[in-house]
Amino acid sequence: MVPRRSAVVVTWTTALVAAGAAWVGVGPGREATAQPAPACNMPTTDFCNAVVQPPANWHGHVFELSQAYPTAAPNDAQPWAAFNPRTQPDQYIKAVLAHFYEGNLRPDVEMCFEPKLNTVRGWYNAPWQDFGTNGREPIHGLTRERVSRPFELDPHQSRSWNNYAVGFYNAPGAVTIGRVWADRGRPNPAFGSMPNGTVAAKLLFTTAPVSEVPYLQGAPTWNAYVYADANDPAPGPTSPRAVLPVRLLQIDIAVKDPQVADVTGWVFGTFVYGGGPGGQPGAGWTNVAPVGVMWGNDPGYPGSGPLIQTSLNPAVHMPHVGFQGRLNGPVDNAASSCLSCHATAEAPAGTMVPPHGADPAPWFQNLRSGTPFDPGRQALDYSLQVSVGLSNFAAAQALARSPSPAARHNLLMQMIRMDARPPRDGGAIH
Ligand code: HEC
Numbered sequence: 001m002v003p004r005r006s007a008v009v010v011t012w013t014t015a016l017v018a019a020g021a022a023w024v025g026v027g028p029g030r031e032a033t034a035q036p037a038p039a040c041n042m043p044t045t046d047f048c049n050a051v052v053q054p055p056a057n058w059h060g061h062v063f064e065l066s067q068a069y070p071t072a073a074p075n076d077a078q079p080w081a082a083f084n085p086r087t088q089p090d091q092y093i094k095a096v097l098a099h100f101y102e103g104n105l106r107p108d109v110e111m112c113f114e115p116k117l118n119t120v121r122g123w124y125n126a127p128w129q130d131f132g133t134n135g136r137e138p139i140h141g142l143t144r145e146r147v148s149r150p151f152e153l154d155p156h157q158s159r160s161w162n163n164y165a166v167g168f169y170n171a172p173g174a175v176t177i178g179r180v181w182a183d184r185g186r187p188n189p190a191f192g193s194m195p196n197g198t199v200a201a202k203l204l205f206t207t208a209p210v211s212e213v214p215y216l217q218g219a220p221t222w223n224a225y226v227y228a229d230a231n232d233p234a235p236g237p238t239s240p241r242a243v244l245p246v247r248l249l250q251i252d253i254a255v256k257d258p259q260v261a262d263v264t265g266w267v268f269g270t271f272v273y274g275g276g277p278g279g280q281p282g283a284g285w286t287n288v289a290p291v292g293v294m295w296g297n298d299p300g301y302p303g304s305g306p307l308i309q310t311s312l313n314p315a316v317h318m319p320h321v322g323f324q325g326r327l328n329g330p331v332d333n334a335a336s337s338c339l340s341c342h343a344t345a346e347a348p349a350g351t352m353v354p355p356h357g358a359d360p361a362p363w364f365q366n367l368r369s370g371t372p373f374d375p376g377r378q379a380l381d382y383s384l385q386v387s388v389g390l391s392n393f394a395a396a397q398a399l400a401r402s403p404s405p406a407a408r409h410n411l412l413m414q415m416i417r418m419d420a421r422p423p424r425d426g427g428a429i430h
Pocket residue numbers: 143145165167168200201202252253254268269270327328329332333336337338339341342352353382383384385386388423424425426
């Protein structure tokens with residue numbers, strides 16, 4: 001349940017220390033946490049930027065959570081509104097991407113998508129994604145995402161590779177985030193409805209090298225302070241970190257649009273770098289191709305014949321998309337779809353991916369914006385970062401309230417085990 005007010009909140013790092021873990025501040029690659037972190041995620045402080053500090057010798061980009069959430073959104077252009085997502089999906093999703101790119105690209109790749117340098121419009125990050133093994137790293141605020149198993153990204157891919165991502169909301173979405181979190185000691189999911197015109201966009205990067213995923217040639221590359229063993233499918237808090245290059249693989253977009261209010265209220269689309277296997281050579285942020293667009297889950301689809309509410313780009317040939325050909329991205333779980341998983345955004349958190357053996361039909365309904373996946377819960381309007389943030393907050397409260405050090409230790413161990421499988425893979429959230 002959503003916790004009641006408490007002055008005590010526990011961050012991930014303090015939880016590890018309090019549990020007696022000698023993991024923080026010691027060992028190769030962990031010198032980062034030796035620097036004292038400023039207080040954050042407390043009822044009267046800012047939200048935290050990341051789960052660990054950057055390495056002591058790091059002089060490059062440092063992530064600062066864009067958290068000056070506006071109380072009202074300025075009037076802004078909505079260039080995608082000129083297109084019908086059902087009949088012009090390609091133009092529609094490209095218009096949203098151009099809007100996201102505007103003011104965010106600059107010659108220094110490390111300084112791209114830095115909200116404080118964008119003079120065109122504000123972009124904001126969701127709070128409380130900095131908790132647990134998969135929490136934000138400190139250079140670009142990347143969270144650990146689903147691991148790509150061999151051949152999921154490309155026929156040349158022989159090993160598993162970790163993926164990392166950072167998401168941004170435009171001002172309309174950020175107004176909602178600000179309302180949910182107005183009282184930082186007691187967030188209120190009842191304010192979790194996103195206004196029309198909300199855009200959320202997420203940049204997904206992979207540790208996979210060009211030798212295994214050739215279409216990544218020319219992809220923008222960021223440094224990130226992530227788990228040093230890029231092939232480790234289940235890192236934990238003791239796993240060493242290192243600054244590794246990560247390459248742009250996928251860009252996810254979600255738009256709340258009244259044009260599809262009769263279906264789900266949301267249009268989701270995704271891009272793959274370089275056009276995917278056998279795709280287009282090129283370089284830079286703009287060398288991406290839409291994989292497809294969806295605005296509904298095609299409930300009752302028998303598994304063959306055309307899908308009506310997913311439109312895939314015929315020029316892109318990914319090794320997989322989503323369940324029965326519905327839209328999903330390169331890093332995503334093929335048993336799910338964008339809207340299937342995001343429809344489970346609610347408080348308390350729902351089960352994102354149909355469990356093995358379960359009838360998948362409930363996960364492929366069309367839930368209108370505002371309808372919770374599980375009756376009686378608070379719908380969070382397809383916004384999983386809001387859902388994950390609230391769950392992380394609740395987990396921190398549960399740690400703070402543990403009746404004994406042993407109980408806290410057990411709870412922490414349970415959370416660490418859950419984190420081995422990120423929610424985007426179908427794992428539970430705290
Ligand atoms: C199996 C679950 C799952 C699937 C499938 C999935 N996502 Fe997400 N997505 C998540 C989770 C969990 C988050 C929040 C945590 C994070 O960002 O790491 C998220 C965050 C996002 C965000 C940031 C805003 C928000 O709503 O939280 C966008 C945009 C997004 N996803 C788009 C997409 C698109 C587009 C697809 C399909 C191509 C997709 N997602 C498929 C689980 C999923």
